[in-house]
Amino acid sequence: MDWFPLLNSIRIALISTVIIFFVGIFSAYYIAKAPRLVKGVLDVILTLPLVLPPTVVGYLLLRVLGPKRIIGAWFLENFDLKLTMTWWSAIFATTVVIFPLMYRTARGAFESFDETLAYSAQSLGLSNSYIFWRVRMPYCRQGILAGTVLAFARALGEYGATSMLCGYTPGRTATISTTVYQLWRTNDDGLAFQWVMVNLAISFVVLLAVNMLEKKNGKKGGI
Amino acid sequence: MSLYVDIEKNWGSFHLKVKFEAGDETISLLGASGCGKSLTLKCIAGIETPDKGKIIVDGVTLFDSDKKINLSPQERRTGLMFQNYALFPNMTVLQNIRAGAKREKDAQKRNNMVQSVMESFGLSEFANRYPHQLSGGQQQRVALARILVSSPRILLLDEPFSALDSHLRFKLEREVRHVIREFGKTVVLVSHDRDEVFRMSDSIAVMDAGRIERIGSRGAVFADPQTRKGAILTGCKNVSSIERLENGQLWATDWDMVLTVQNALLDVTAVGVRMKTIRPGPGENGYRCRVVEEIENPFSYTIMLEPLNSKCTVPIGWELLKKDWEILRADEVGIHIPTEAVLLLRDK
DSSP: OOOHHHHHHHHHHHHHHHHHHHHHHHHHHHHHTSOHHHHHHHHHHHHHHHHSOHHHHHHHHHHHHSTTSHHHHHHHHHHOOOOSSSTTHHHHHHHHHHHHHHHHHHHHHHHTSOHHHHHHHHHTTOOHHHIIIIIIHHHTHHHHHHHHHHHHHHHHHOOHHHHHHHOOOTTTTOOHHHHHHHHHHTTOHHHHHHHHHHHHHHHHHHHHHHHHHHHHHHHTTOO | OOEEEEEEEEETTEEEEEEEEEOSSEEEEEOOTTSSHHHHHHHHHTSSOOSEEEEEETTEEEEETTTTEEOOHHHHOEEEEOTTTTOOTTSOHHHHHHHHTTTOOOHHHHHHHHHHHHHHTTOGGGTTOOGGGSOHHHHHHHHHHHHHHTOOSEEEEESTTTTSOHHHHHHHHHHHHHHHHHHOSOEEEEESOHHHHHHHOSEEEEEETTEEEEEEEHHHHHHOOOBHHHHHHTTOOEEEEEEEOTTSOEEETTTTEEEOOSOOOTTOOEEEEOGGGOEESSSTTEEEEEEEEEEEOSSEEEEEEEETTOOOSSOEEEEEEHHHHHHHOOSEEEEEOOGGGEEEEBOO
16 A cells, blocks of 8 residues: 555645644734724635635635646746645645634634733733733633644545645645545545545544543643 | 822723822722723723823823823733732742743842742742632732732732632731732722722722712711712612702602701702611601611611601611610601711712
């Protein structure tokens, strides 16, 4: 069995989760503080990828990143770089698809934050960055961790947008989900089943991790 | 003068407009919830920004809308304590205190400060506990220690005792009074509890709907609250509207009683009588009354009375010791209200 799809899926999921961890948290933090109207509008736009079919996300991404489209053409001309059909093209797809998961859970966590902690900290003379990293983030740790794990799991299983942006090339762009589809399509039922089991095992471990995180937090009195 | 506040702020339909000063003393803002007392405190701490005005603490201008001065909460050095104490839940007691000492840049000095405050507040044995492992009283002690180690110019206490049971509250009030004495500078206390306010403060500002209704020494404010709201907030349960009679007497319309009072100015529109100041037997402003209801308290009775043959719409309450009522108990009793016991109030 060629393990490339597993490796490829994991590196795509890891990189996009790291990116979305920061982007999601910072947008959640600033949008949670925004005026109501701005918040409402941004919320709709940023949550959209969660409800759109992944093929629609893939289509829209191709509209801008494709070799003949505005951004894609610019990169091709200036850097001789094709943004589609490489293994890392999938990162564009997964980041867009998992962003709402991170953003929404982080925002929920920030909104439940007890602002009196921040006010007290400010009065004690603690800097705003100290307050963010040492008070606000630890307080919201549970929600943020849950969001991160969910985002990672979703990135690992992304199929629609990924297959549109980087297709299926064995040993180059194949991920677990595109491999399963390809194997099933070519009647290689045995191998398809093996990959399905691999995917199930990973999902199982991830969900177990989420549950254990929640339990641990529950015991410590909801810190 | 260590604190000068003169600010205005519009908050939706709520309009805050307060002006007061205080020396090295404890001043309390007394008011019902939503009167603007906590908002005032937040404006002093720099968490909320007033629309205009001036805030000066210890000669340092914290806020001045004309001169465009608006110090950050960090630069203001106001020791702000919330009702829930706002201890950082992810840090131990020691880490919380250390966080409070961060303004001191010299590590040696900082350690000494932390050490001495841990000892003087008796926190050494809890050093490695987390806030949720402490009782309410211990949490309050940590919060105070954390504030004092940050060397504030002023203490701002927002409802410091309302999260506590009454027996603990009494004990902690004594501790906090001690801390305040040691601190020796201006303390602003926000509370809705008149007894607590009276015990804790030198002066009192009674607030209602974003304004200060009455300000003065605690004795003066309780003896002469001047407004209907002030009377109610300082615990006067009997308040009635009045009509002025030609002979200078006041007719308390709710109780249907005509009262002789000491020089009532023309703007007086209501009177108040504290339940404990009513006296038994004949005398000035004497009435025979029917007992409408007898309410038993742990150590006293509250007797609701209505003058005989009157058009009284709201009975007047009289509180007296159990042993006294047990002697006087009857369906009809004679009472009188000494003229100096009648509080003359404005509505406004």
